[in-house]
Amino acid sequence: MLKAGDSYSEVFSYTQEQVSIFAELSGDKNPLHLDAEYAATTMFKKPIIHGILGASILSKILGMHFPGEGTVYLKQEIDFKRPMYVDVQYEAQLKVVETNTDKHTAIIETKIVDKESGKVNVLGNAHIMHKEKI
Amino acid sequence: MLKAGDSYSEVFSYTQEQVSIFAELSGDKNPLHLDAEYAATTMFKKPIIHGILGASILSKILGMHFPGEGTVYLKQEIDFKRPMYVDVQYEAQLKVVETNTDKHTAIIETKIVDKESGKVNVLGNAHIMHKEKI
Numbered sequence: 001m002l003k004a005g006d007s008y009s010e011v012f013s014y015t016q017e018q019v020s021i022f023a024e025l026s027g028d029k030n031p032l033h034l035d036a037e038y039a040a041t042t043m044f045k046k047p048i049i050h051g052i053l054g055a056s057i058l059s060k061i062l063g064m065h066f067p068g069e070g071t072v073y074l075k076q077e078i079d080f081k082r083p084m085y086v087d088v089q090y091e092a093q094l095k096v097v098e099t100n101t102d103k104h105t106a107i108i109e110t111k112i113v114d115k116e117s118g119k120v121n122v123l124g125n126a127h128i129m130h131k132e133k134i
Numbered sequence: 135m136l137k138a139g140d141s142y143s144e145v146f147s148y149t150q151e152q153v154s155i156f157a158e159l160s161g162d163k164n165p166l167h168l169d170a171e172y173a174a175t176t177m178f179k180k181p182i183i184h185g186i187l188g189a190s191i192l193s194k195i196l197g198m199h200f201p202g203e204g205t206v207y208l209k210q211e212i213d214f215k216r217p218m219y220v221d222v223q224y225e226a227q228l229k230v231v232e233t234n235t236d237k238h239t240a241i242i243e244t245k246i247v248d249k250e251s252g253k254v255n256v257l258g259n260a261h262i263m264h265k266e267k268i
Binding site: 012018021022025026027028029030031032050051052053055056057058059060063064069071073074075076077078079080 | 146152155156159160161162163164165166184185186187189190191192193194197198203205207208209210211212213214
């Protein structure tokens with residue numbers, strides 16, 4: 001059973017090819033994500049990962065591992081604090097803030113940090129329901 | 135220039151194949167999204183689109199059309215109010231709540247509704263920055 005204080009982390013990265021696949025899939029072909037020359041003219045200097053693609057690791061972890069199969073995603077807040085780049089190792093860090101065992105719901109702090117520097121790229125809370133595990 | 139009350143909408147849908155591509159890309163291979171037999175045993179009855187994939191239309195619109203190229207995504211809140219299914223027409227409805235022309239930021243209400251019933255699937259606010267258009 002998931003309880004306050006439980007935590008889970010996973011290291012991940014995205015390639016430029018994966019970013020291109022997501023651009024096709026979502027229709028978000030903003031050159032900031034795809035075109036190194038264009039990105040060089042922006043404050044980001046090089047192509048950045050779509051924020052929503054970066055955040056999808058949170059959905060993966062909640063649905064597959066923590067707490068896993070059967071998770072119902074109720075809500076996600078996402079603060080995009082720093083841009084995420086391709087081929088950089090990030091760590092998704094999840095920590096249970098509180099659970100409600102009557103309603104089978106939990107609030108989980110969801111954070112994505114740069115593995116090397118520890119700086120926070122993405123921050124927010126996930127609200128989930130899991131009938132067996134909460 | 136974007137101002138309070140401005141709005142934009144776009145109709146979209148996802149196919150099962152696109153959901154499978156997103157499952158590969160994100161690593162979220164929860165059978166709820168991929169396996170009709172498994173999904174039939176759940177409260178959802180049939181495979182549902184990953185919530186984050188459904189929400190990616192919001193990022194596409196903000197980055198490509200409203201206000202478009204140059205948008206910096208600061209924050210997104212997503213309430214997953216109802217499941218979204220493949221091959222169903224949804225409408226993304228965006229409406230500017232407020233702008234701050236000094237900081238070049240805006241809060242935009244972002245909503246995804248079932249095109250036929252008008253029921254709300256996804257609700258939340260986007261916080262963005264755009265140096266030229268806000």
